[in-house]
């Protein structure tokens with residue numbers, strides 16, 4: 001798939017990975033609807049994408065609100081003339097041991113990380129089916145593929161998104177609509193600072209990729225028609241090793257994520 005001329009909906013586009021993806025796709029010739037809750041941040045991203053030549057529409061919206069998906073997708077259809085790609089990127093973290101999970105926090109991460117993407121998929125699918133093509137890109141995480149102690153609530157939402165995306169891919173295989181899953185490891189964004197629950201520990205020496213690296217990996221993987229995206233080849237190796245050595249994995253991750261965190 002080529003990005004030039006494609007109409008792309010990006011949720012969570014006000015900062016982090018969503019912002020970098022908007023800029024990367026603007027350079028590749030896409031047109032876009034950017035959404036997140038904070039309008040001023042969205043407008044400053046839109047200023048940059050427009051300066052790169054991309055038609056850009058901004059809709060401030062909370063993905064967990066009942067009418068968010070239908071409003072945003074209708075804006076794409078009405079103002080850009082259609083929707084070709086949906087990127088479910090908006091997400092929120094939650095750090096708490098399972099016995100300390102607060103129901104309200106859990107409901108919030110489920111609403112943003114799982115129910116929001118489902119609603120956006122359901123809103124976009126009629127457009128994709130009518131045109132016989134479309135691409136759904138869901139941002140999961142390595143934490144959706146392996147257990148991370150103290151991130152159980154977050155892992156559960158991302159694991160659910162992984163399984164849901166793979167079911168959807170099978171359902172849509174004959175319809176010409178693709179479903180791509182992205183599994184980043186740690187990314188250098190403000191994600192941890194916006195997470196619910198207790199503060200994330202800072203992990204000295206932990207290697208993080210940049211949001212720009214994730215954006216380039218997503219853009220290229222879509223062009224290459226890939227289904228599952230690991231940002232670094234090393235991430236696949238880490239995952240395979242973690243599966244082979246589950247007790248060692250648990251010890252290492254518990255040392256890393258069980259430490260006391262500090263709110264910046």
Ligand SMILES: NC(=O)c1ccc[n+]([C@@H]2O[C@H](COP(=O)([O-])OP(=O)(O)OC[C@H]3O[C@@H](n4cnc5c(N)ncnc54)[C@H](OP(=O)(O)O)[C@@H]3O)[C@@H](O)[C@H]2O)c1
Pocket residue numbers: 011012013014015016017018035036037038041061062063064088089090091092093112139140141142183184185186187188189190191192194
């Ligand atoms: N950073 C990492 O280490 C990492 C690793 C693996 C996977 N991921 C995943 O990658 C995605 C992007 O993460 P990021 O690192 O870019 O995080 P981030 O910097 O915190 O950005 C999150 C984006 O989502 C938006 N958002 C949050 N809640 C929302 C809501 N209720 N409605 C609409 N928009 C909402 C935020 O905008 P507003 O606050 O303006 O609404 C922001 O644009 C997430 O799905 C995350 O789970 C991140």
